[in-house]
Amino acid sequence: xxxxxxxxxxxxxxxxxxxxxxxxxxxxxxxxxxxxxxxxxxxxxxxxxxxxxxxxxxxxxxxxxxxxxxxxxxxxxxxxxxxxxxxxxxxxxxxxxxxxxxxxxxxxxxxxxxxxxxxxxxxxxxxxxxxxxxxxxxxxxxxxxxxxxxxxxxxxxxxxxxxxxxxxxxxxxxxxxxxxxxxxxxxxxxxxxxxxxxxxxxxxxxxxxxxxxxxxxxxxxxxxxxxxxxxxxxxxxxxxxxxxxxxxxxxxxxxxxxxxxxxxxxxxxxxxxxxxxxxxxxxxxxxxxxxxxxxxxxxxxxxxxxxxxxxxxxxxxxxxxxxxxxxxxxxxxxxxxxxxxxxxxxxxxxxxxxxxxxxxxxxxxxxxxxxxxxxxxxxxxxxxxxxxxxxxxxxxxxxxxxxxxxxxxxxxxxxxxxxxxxxxxxxxxxxxxxxxxxxxxxxxxxxxxxxxxxxxxxxxxxxxxxxxxxxxxxx
Numbered sequence: 001x002x003x004x005x006x007x008x009x010x011x012x013x014x015x016x017x018x019x020x021x022x023x024x025x026x027x028x029x030x031x032x033x034x035x036x037x038x039x040x041x042x043x044x045x046x047x048x049x050x051x052x053x054x055x056x057x058x059x060x061x062x063x064x065x066x067x068x069x070x071x072x073x074x075x076x077x078x079x080x081x082x083x084x085x086x087x088x089x090x091x092x093x094x095x096x097x098x099x100x101x102x103x104x105x106x107x108x109x110x111x112x113x114x115x116x117x118x119x120x121x122x123x124x125x126x127x128x129x130x131x132x133x134x135x136x137x138x139x140x141x142x143x144x145x146x147x148x149x150x151x152x153x154x155x156x157x158x159x160x161x162x163x164x165x166x167x168x169x170x171x172x173x174x175x176x177x178x179x180x181x182x183x184x185x186x187x188x189x190x191x192x193x194x195x196x197x198x199x200x201x202x203x204x205x206x207x208x209x210x211x212x213x214x215x216x217x218x219x220x221x222x223x224x225x226x227x228x229x230x231x232x233x234x235x236x237x238x239x240x241x242x243x244x245x246x247x248x249x250x251x252x253x254x255x256x257x258x259x260x261x262x263x264x265x266x267x268x269x270x271x272x273x274x275x276x277x278x279x280x281x282x283x284x285x286x287x288x289x290x291x292x293x294x295x296x297x298x299x300x301x302x303x304x305x306x307x308x309x310x311x312x313x314x315x316x317x318x319x320x321x322x323x324x325x326x327x328x329x330x331x332x333x334x335x336x337x338x339x340x341x342x343x344x345x346x347x348x349x350x351x352x353x354x355x356x357x358x359x360x361x362x363x364x365x366x367x368x369x370x371x372x373x374x375x376x377x378x379x380x381x382x383x384x385x386x387x388x389x390x391x392x393x394x395x396x397x398x399x400x401x402x403x404x405x406x407x408x409x410x411x412x413x414x415x416x417x418x419x420x421x422x423x424x425x426x427x428x429x430x431x432x433x434x435x436x437x438x439x440x441x442x443x444x445x446x447x448x449x450x451x452x453x454x455x456x457x458x459x460x461x462x463x464x465x466x467x468x469x470x471x472x473x474x475x
Contacts, residue, residue, distance in 0.1 A: 009034070009334050010337055010397075010417050011302075011303050012037065012308060012416070012417070013037075013310060013312070013329055013333070014038070014278075014309050014312065015035035015039065015322070015326055016041055016313045016315075017039065017316070018045065018316070019317070019318055020316065021322050022049055022052070023056075024056040024060070027060055028063075029323045030323060033326040033327045034329070035068075036068065036309075036415075037069035037070065037071055037309070037415060038057055038068065038071070039071040040053060040073065040191075042072060042074055042179075042182040043073070043075040044317075047185055051185070067410040067411045068414060069193065069414035070189070070190075072182070072189070072216075074179045074194065074195060076196070076197025077176055079118065079163040080160045081099070081130065081157070081159075081160065081161055082103070082113070082160070083111075083159040083160065084157075088157060088159070089107060089108045089156070090154070090157075091108070091154040091157055092154045094150065095108075095150070096151075097110065097148075098146060099111060099137075099147045100112065100147075111157070117171050117172045118165060119142060119146065120144070121165065121168045122165075123139070124139055124140065124141070124142070125139065126139040127166055128147075128149060129165075130161055130162070130163055131156075131158075131161040133249075133251075134153070135151070135153060135154065137149035137150065138152050164250050167225060169226040173207070174200070175204075175208060180211070183211060183212065192408070192414070192415075193219050193412065195218075195219040196208055196218060198223070198224060199220050199221065199223075199224065199227050201226065201230060202233045205218065205220060205238060209237070217240065217412050218240070219238065219239065220235075220238040221242045221244040222234075222241060222243055222264055224248075225248070225251050232267060232271075235268055235271050238273060239273070240274040240275065240308070241268050242277075243275065243278065245279040246278075246280070265277075265305050265306070265307055272393040274308040274389075274415050274416050277307050281295060281298060281299050281329070283314065283315065285315050285319060285328065286314050286320065289321050299329060299332045300332055300336045303332070303336040303337060304345050306395050306417070307417075308416055308417040343397055346397060358386075358390055358467035361467055361468065362391050362393070365394060365454055365470075366394065368472065369454065372452050374450065375452045375453070375454055376399070376441055376445060376447035377398055377453055378398050378399070378454045378456065379400075379401045379437040380400060381424075381427065381455070381457040382409070382467075383404060383405075383406065383409075384406075385409045385412060385413050385416075386467075387457070387467040389413075389416060391456060395417065395418075398418075399418055399420065400419045401421070401422065401437070401441060402420070403436060403437065404423065405425060409421070410423060420444050422440045424436055430457060430459065430469065437453050438475050451475050452474050453472070453474075454470065454471075454472055455472070456469065456471075457469045
């Protein structure tokens with residue numbers, strides 16, 4: 001293997017904030033360790049904590065002199081059983097167990113399931129998974145407000161454990177009343193990204209878009225198998241996609257999960273949509289200072305596949321070693337990206353360009369860089385970030401500098417593979433872009449005298465979505 005280390009990874013890191021990291025000092029340490037974006041999980045934590053964390057992030061961002069992205073993750077519908085007389089029961093394989101809408105406390109024979117939408121979607125033979133799939137029930141009879149099941153896989157079932165209905169599209173909106181309130185908070189905080197949970201169909205995204213508008217970009221969490229039935233349309237309607245392996249792994253056979261992950265990543269990359277891999281990436285580091293060998297391989301596999309981001313959840317939200325987890329993830333990414341096999345894998349899975357002038361421009365970048373052999377970076381002057389996304393889609397192996405006068409664009413691009421952003425004044429002449437490109441390349445990426453920068457832009461410069469220029473400048 002041939003290792004040539006760079007200072008900055010191409011693959012970005014998302015750190016989830018929680019009780020272990022909801023202080024200014026902790027967030028500052030995470031940012032210095034390598035976190036590019038921070039996830040605020042609205043399933044947990046008080047509204048006031050999320051508001052304060054956003055203030056901390058924006059303050060640290062100014063001191064660092066680089067953009068930090070903020071993701072507000074909506075809880076979505078939570079399907080849970082009610083409560084038991086003694087707090088829990090032991091279900092045994094083969095026994096009968098009833099789920100119904102009665103609010104009285106449960107016992108070994110029944111429990112309340114306060115979700116009429118589930119009963120409406122049931123059929124004989126439908127499986128119900130409880131407690132993250134550890135308990136499996138099969139429906140033998142049902143009505144509008146009850147289901148009689150047989151326990152297939154037993155275990156201890158306690159108060160408020162989750163319920164999953166694999167293979168069934170439930171008549172439930174992806175946005176609950178709580179989510180609508182949280183969306184208002186997120187947009188008031190000027191979140192860069194909204195992550196949507198429980199997306200089952202394209203209509204879920206269309207409805208969310210009507211509410212969110214252009215206030216934030218949308219990350220669709222692929223966690224329901226029903227979303228896979230309309231995956232390409234869902235990706236088209238999304239600004240980015242998260243492979244949420246937790247819930248997806250409960251409802252899908254575990255042995256299918258690796259191939260599903262690769263399939264989702266491939267579709268996102270083909271369509272030029274940023275893609276995130278999440279859940280249990282360095283799970284053991286919640287309590288241990290080092291990850292398992294399998295976890296290291298898991299992160300590296302995602303990097304070899306060319307994903308835009310890898311995400312830490314409990315590792316940074318409640319873990320004992322949050323900063324070390326980010327540092328470890330950055331180290332794994334850098335070593336993987338320095339491997340000669342990484343570049344080969346990018347070439348093998350490179351995506352063919354579509355038939356557009358902008359795609360022709362970006363498709364020529366790898367050839368130009370190979371011929372010159374001293375290109376320090378690609379500089380994209382982009383009002384909307386669309387040109388920069390096209391460059392990133394090509395996975396050229398060259399750092400990408402995005403020049404824009406819009407801070408929102410800068411922050412949203414923190415999610416995108418290989419991109420660094422710098423704010424500039426509005427430029428209307430290509431000749432004025434060249435000195436700025438040289439200066440920023442030297443400042444941010446330590447470009448050396450004599451190296452080239454490839455500049456992409458659109459003429460006229462002030463218009464969006466019009467990439468038609470490739471220029472080479474020497475520092």
